[in-house]
Amino acid sequence: MSTIAFIGLGNMGGPMALNLVKAGHTVRVFDLNEQAVHELAEQGAIPCHTSCGAVAGAEVAITMLPAGVHVRSLYLGQGEERGLLAKAAADTLLIDCSTIDAASALAVSDAANQAGLAFVDAPVSGGTAGAAAGTLTFICGGSDAGFARAKPILADMGANIFHAGGPGAGQVAKICNNMLLSVLMIGTSEALQLGRDHGLDPAVLSEIMKVSSGGNWTLEKYNPCPDVMANVPASNGYQGGFMVDLMSKDLGLAMETAGQSRSATPMGALATSLYRQHARRGNGKRDFSSIFETFGQDQSE
Amino acid sequence: MSTIAFIGLGNMGGPMALNLVKAGHTVRVFDLNEQAVHELAEQGAIPCHTSCGAVAGAEVAITMLPAGVHVRSLYLGQGEERGLLAKAAADTLLIDCSTIDAASALAVSDAANQAGLAFVDAPVSGGTAGAAAGTLTFICGGSDAGFARAKPILADMGANIFHAGGPGAGQVAKICNNMLLSVLMIGTSEALQLGRDHGLDPAVLSEIMKVSSGGNWTLEKYNPCPDVMANVPASNGYQGGFMVDLMSKDLGLAMETAGQSRSATPMGALATSLYRQHARRGNGKRDFSSIFETFGQDQSE
Amino acid sequence: MSTIAFIGLGNMGGPMALNLVKAGHTVRVFDLNEQAVHELAEQGAIPCHTSCGAVAGAEVAITMLPAGVHVRSLYLGQGEERGLLAKAAADTLLIDCSTIDAASALAVSDAANQAGLAFVDAPVSGGTAGAAAGTLTFICGGSDAGFARAKPILADMGANIFHAGGPGAGQVAKICNNMLLSVLMIGTSEALQLGRDHGLDPAVLSEIMKVSSGGNWTLEKYNPCPDVMANVPASNGYQGGFMVDLMSKDLGLAMETAGQSRSATPMGALATSLYRQHARRGNGKRDFSSIFETFGQDQSE
Amino acid sequence: MSTIAFIGLGNMGGPMALNLVKAGHTVRVFDLNEQAVHELAEQGAIPCHTSCGAVAGAEVAITMLPAGVHVRSLYLGQGEERGLLAKAAADTLLIDCSTIDAASALAVSDAANQAGLAFVDAPVSGGTAGAAAGTLTFICGGSDAGFARAKPILADMGANIFHAGGPGAGQVAKICNNMLLSVLMIGTSEALQLGRDHGLDPAVLSEIMKVSSGGNWTLEKYNPCPDVMANVPASNGYQGGFMVDLMSKDLGLAMETAGQSRSATPMGALATSLYRQHARRGNGKRDFSSIFETFGQDQSE
Known part of the structure; x- marks a missing residue:
């Protein structure tokens, strides 16, 4: 069992994080919506006040955000504020489950690699029903090593996990x-x-x-x-x-x-x-x- | 086993007629191309010199022609020349396996019905390979009774026989x-x-x-x-x-x-x-x- | 000034025929709708009871019908009934202003030529307003001789008369x-x-x-x-x-x-x-x- | 006559800058391609070694670049390097003639306005022939005041100058x-x-x-x-x-x-x-x- 940071607890992210809790992982959750954090905490997740706080001490960080601009901003920082890549521990595995443009996925992946971190883009299909049932399909891009680490974690949330190719290939x-x-x-x-x-x-x-x-x-x-x-x-x-x-x-x-x-x-x-x-x-x-x-x-x- | 007239012995019609011969039917064949008639005759079919000759005494007539204009002309006649509908015996079952426009199929079907004859449009898919192997798909239009009579005959040439609906529905x-x-x-x-x-x-x-x-x-x-x-x-x-x-x-x-x-x-x-x-x-x-x-x-x- | 048969007095044909009357031609009109015939007669046209009657003695016959099937039927006849081509006088100029499929226009043109009659396909644009104002555009297909005869007549109903090419080219x-x-x-x-x-x-x-x-x-x-x-x-x-x-x-x-x-x-x-x-x-x-x-x-x- | 900086001397920009020289303006030119700068200098332009150098002392700056990424980078800076907006004199009029995405045009326009500078997006059509002949069409976006200042300058390079609307509207x-x-x-x-x-x-x-x-x-x-x-x-x-x-x-x-x-x-x-x-x-x-x-x-x- 791993310690996993989960950032983005919307209609999809919430039930996905819950499935990780049920699978026995230690799940540190964050969302701008405090209510969403609260609900997960009641079901066994550890509530965090910032994305950095969630990532602190986590072996794996999973993000589920609306669009490329949010993913770039969270990982790469914005303006003066530094992003997750600057704060994550050395061997944290980063998995972005958002559906975003491939260029953003590539940009974050490149920056992650320069920071010595493994990054996997893993957009999902299957909808909210699949998220709740843990039967999602994940289509992943990234290195073989990164995919090998991500696969067992994703398997706790989904039924089919594909490796489409290198960085961005999932998107x-x-x-x-x-x-x-x-x-x-x-x-x-x-x-x-x-x-x-x-x-x-x-x-x-x-x-x-x-x-x-x-x-x-x-x-x-x-x-x-x-x-x-x-x-x-x-x-x-x-x-x-x-x-x-x-x-x-x-x-x-x-x-x-x-x-x-x-x-x-x-x-x-x-x-x-x-x-x-x-x-x-x-x-x-x-x-x-x-x-x-x-x-x-x-x-x- | 039936006596079947088969008119149109091209790349598709030739091997289809042969499969009827192999299944034990008496097959009376005609094509404008005498060589095609000759080849089928060598394999056991009865060669005929006209489409009328082929249909004479047949319980079932099957046609496999290039386009709607040929189907209309053969069944309905052209100019002074009367068509198959005027010559076929009272309870001959007519099956057109050509792929043609639905309007032509409907027109021939209507005329056949007025002449008291059952007509089934039964276009095929599966190509020349399927024709040779007897694994064609037939998609049929016509009355339930007509389809019921056609199905066992078509089954000697194909693997899937569908009933899509009334006249023209096959096309x-x-x-x-x-x-x-x-x-x-x-x-x-x-x-x-x-x-x-x-x-x-x-x-x-x-x-x-x-x-x-x-x-x-x-x-x-x-x-x-x-x-x-x-x-x-x-x-x-x-x-x-x-x-x-x-x-x-x-x-x-x-x-x-x-x-x-x-x-x-x-x-x-x-x-x-x-x-x-x-x-x-x-x-x-x-x-x-x-x-x-x-x-x-x-x-x- | 000519004697002109005009067949088809709908929203377009009615005002077109009227413009021919106003231009001084003798216009013999027919339509299945008796009221339409009556209205034109009140404005100076000669009412006729059949299309044949309209064409009798006319130098030019103009038709304005809804679709190719009507044009074929009128000119070529249907079933036992012979068409206009069989009844028109030797040197009648035939002008069809209907918008129909080119194949029908070609078929009628061919049959007219075999009967020794000149045929021009002359579909119009400009709508009912243009028909009333006499500012229609005619796009004609047919022989040079046929077009030359048709042009001055069409000019009494329209502002632009184009010769697009041989038979069917207008359509x-x-x-x-x-x-x-x-x-x-x-x-x-x-x-x-x-x-x-x-x-x-x-x-x-x-x-x-x-x-x-x-x-x-x-x-x-x-x-x-x-x-x-x-x-x-x-x-x-x-x-x-x-x-x-x-x-x-x-x-x-x-x-x-x-x-x-x-x-x-x-x-x-x-x-x-x-x-x-x-x-x-x-x-x-x-x-x-x-x-x-x-x-x-x-x-x- | 004005002092005008012209940055980007390609197939389009070169002849455009030359027309400004011919019209009597003082034209300060820069391009990464030194040969292009040299050629303009031989025809009366003032060669500059950097874009900043070109803009120094200019009342108007005109840019003609391949894509949005170049325009953003030049005006807004990249990484540590500050862009034109940070270096241009207080009332310099900025005109970008590149054809780029509207979002980039808007972003640069917004930043220019924050810096107190007028910015007009003015993409051209008319091709290299129009550039040489001075008959280009300019389609401009920006404030009425900005357009009013830009129009006489653009008229020395083109025949039609349109004002499509606010910032980005030209693009x-x-x-x-x-x-x-x-x-x-x-x-x-x-x-x-x-x-x-x-x-x-x-x-x-x-x-x-x-x-x-x-x-x-x-x-x-x-x-x-x-x-x-x-x-x-x-x-x-x-x-x-x-x-x-x-x-x-x-x-x-x-x-x-x-x-x-x-x-x-x-x-x-x-x-x-x-x-x-x-x-x-x-x-x-x-x-x-x-x-x-x-x-x-x-x-x-």
């Missing part, structure tokens, strides 16, 4: 996957609606495509057409699940990453615009499979 | 599936190249996405990146497989079908244009996964 | 133009909204782009952003103008035409899907510049 | 315009090729669309189809003009800007991917109208 792999997911979701939606427009039963069409060359994760697990599949957001008014705003955020990171390498992503770029249009019409808090509605029945006839 | 379901396939292929290609542009190993990225929410048939069976998967066209110079020209034809049918219902298919429409651009650059005879190359390494640096 | 040129127009409208809309999202005044941005390399017809004549330009639909709740349903119809023809030649039209295809999505949300009867709204302000913040 | 307006330009170019290309695929003469089709609702800058000034228009890159092997790599850079800025505001730009995003694919096939140094070739004749037939 790149995650946004590649999520960009592809957005394409699967929209492509599946328009195929189902095209069939429906010609009188096909979307449940029958889904079954056929699922076992044919159109087969994909959305048909297996997350059918976007209402009432085709039980227990998915589409059959529950598109509530819950993975919000349009979060998909839109990930697509923004994908476009940024593609911009850095001048990569052509016509499908991903189209998905980005369609999701942004959808969000702007007031659907940001609904599940991302609600994009299906934008292909809906012709109301003009 | 609609097939083009929905193939439109979605084109989107999966392009979306997967651009995601893999985006990762590669940032230093990831496409094989590692493929493994991760395959078991994540980006999972789809192309990652399972048909990875478009060279040397990630053995025994796929991408690892064989994009030879063999499913030609760009055939995907382009199917996407044309999808766009036509979408036009009839004014369905919005932004991803499918983009795939259509990208495949047409690819075909026009001289790639029509290569496998459709060669679209991966269009996202390739930056040559300007 | 092709019109849908090329309208496909491009849809791209201009959407491209301009998203550029204006992008500027607005960053605090720019859309009127100022419009002025700059209008005289720069972004200059195009929509910025000159038809700004899609409300209150930038007076007397355009955008400043009148997107009422009037050119309906989304009509743009959607023209884009359908463009996609059909592109399908015949396997032409890649990525921008046009995207516009087609965006307009269909827009129409399906209940905007079919609004002006086509209302597509601007789909890029609107973020409602989630 | 936003320029990328909005150039994003729209890319859409016009591709939309026009595909419309012309669609017509050509159906036998139309692209010159005739261009003439028709130019005066119809498809009219746009590319048809007026920069037809992408070879031999339609004299003296454009398309009629000269797509040499000269505005390089694909530069359009690709501007589209990258547009996508970045759209990402910041989560603006939907489906046409602009598609253009971005199509230009990146084009660049990756080795066309980066050719004129941007060469995108026309990607819609070209079907080579498979």
